[in-house]
Amino acid sequence: MSQTKHSSQKSHKRNNILFLLIFLFIASGVAYAFYYYLYAQYYESTDDAYVSQNIIYVTPQTSGVVKQIFVHKTQYVTKGQLLGRLDTRDANLSFEQAKSTLAQTVRKIKALHIQAKESKFNVALATLKMQKAEADFKRNQVLEKHHAIAINKFEHLEYAYKEARQNLQIMRQKHKAIQALIKDVNISKNPQVQNAILALKRSYLNLKRCNIYAPHSGIVTKKNFSIGENVSLQTTLLAIIPTNGFWVDANFKETQLRHIKVDQNVKLYSDLYGKNVVYHGKVVGISAGTGAVFSLLPPQNATGNWIKIVQRIPIRIALNAKELQKYPLHVGNSMVATIDIHKQNTAPLSKKKITKNKNLSTLLYKNAMQEATAMAHEIIRKNI
Incomplete structure (x- = not known):
């Protein structure tokens, strides 16, 4: 029981x-x-998201030996700040040679202008001689018909006339040849002088480019040049990371993209600060392809051992600038992004036109051409 x-x-x-x-x-x-x-159902989230930024690589615009370095890694530099300097001796020699060549060319063209005047006088003189010889020949031609002049004297007059006529043609051709070289009245417009001016500008620009400046403000990273190193145009000296304009590339699964549209609000947090610091952003665009397509070895889906894998497509998310100032991020920081998809009345991701970042521009050596032009004009003025 x-x-x-x-x-x-x-x-x-x-x-x-x-x-x-x-x-x-x-x-x-x-x-x-x-x-x-x-x-x-109103939110799409991913932890496959990373902070991105425009990385500005600094390369020398002329080759040479590194003479001085003024920056180090992690240093903040401002736009136009001097980062380093190459040895200028070869560039100085080329510049001085270009100045001498320009002066010599100007004097040569000036001499041609003088020769043109002289050749014009020679043409006039040859014309007078030809006219005199012609008159003598025709006058004595009548006498020769009546046998009133010695035959040898008449032949001499005929020869002198033909010689004067040929000499006039030669003088005219020489005058045309000189005129062709100095077709432009203004010496500075002459092609030979223009070539010399271009050589001067090029040499001066190369001299200026021995000074390496920062094309944009930011933090120096990947500095890989040292004193005495011979650098070329293909050498990457360092990289600069701007401190503003960050965005997030969030890699969502293709099955999550159906309701994601432009201008939808996004909340993000990073592992750097934790969930207590929330960033607010907006969806601004979508990549044209999946990450696998742009990989070093893209998948060959036509092979026989194909396995279906859900792909991820990067979504670009703009961040709030004020929040970034308060809580700075670094390139490559991992993020968790959550998109609010309530808003469905905006353009699809593929139709969004992303505007260019107008802040990323540089005007290095912007005054070099003006300075070189002024020097060229001064050299021309002194040698005319």
Whole structure:
């Protein structure tokens, strides 16, 4: 009897546990249903998101040996700040040679202008001589018909006339040749002078480029040049990371993109500061392809061992500038991004035109050409 009672109690206890588990399962399902219909269906989230920024690589614009370095890694530099300097001796020699060549060319063209005047006088003189010889020949031609002049004297006059006529042609051709070289009245417009001016500008610009400046403000990183190193145009000296204009590339699964649109609000937090610091951003665009397509070895999906894998596509998210000033981020920081997809009346991601960042511009050596032009004009003025 006691054994039957004990078995009944055990069965009753088992049923209570089973009912409790069923209740918890149903409650969890109801709770998840409420969570999905009230919250989850209106948000898409991913932890595959990273901070990005325009990385500005500084390369020398002329080759040479590094003479001085004025920066180090992690240093903040301002736009136009001197970062380093190359040895200027070769560039100085080329510049001085270009100045001498320009002066010599100007004097040569000036001499041609003088020769042009002289050749014009020579043409006039040759014309007078030809006219005199022609007159003598024609006058004596009548006498020769009546045998009133010696035949050898008449032949001499005929030869002199032909010679004068040929000499006039030669003088005219020489004058044309000189005129072709100095077609432009203004010496500075002469092609030879223009070539010399261009050589001067190029040499002066190369001299200026021995000074290496920061094209943009930011933090120096990846500095890989040293004193005495011979650098070329292909050498990357360092990289500069601007301290503003960060964005986030969030890699969402393709199954999450259906309701994601431009200008939707995004909340983000980073592992750097934790969940207590929330960033606010907006969706601004979508990549043209998945990350796998642009990898070093893109997948060959036409092979026989193909396995279907849900791909991820980068979504670009703009961050709030004021929040970045308060809580700075670094390139490559991992983020968790959650997009609020309530807003559905904006353009699809593929139709959004991302405007160019107008802040990323540089005007290094902007005055070098003006300075070189002024020097060229001064050299021309002194040698005319």
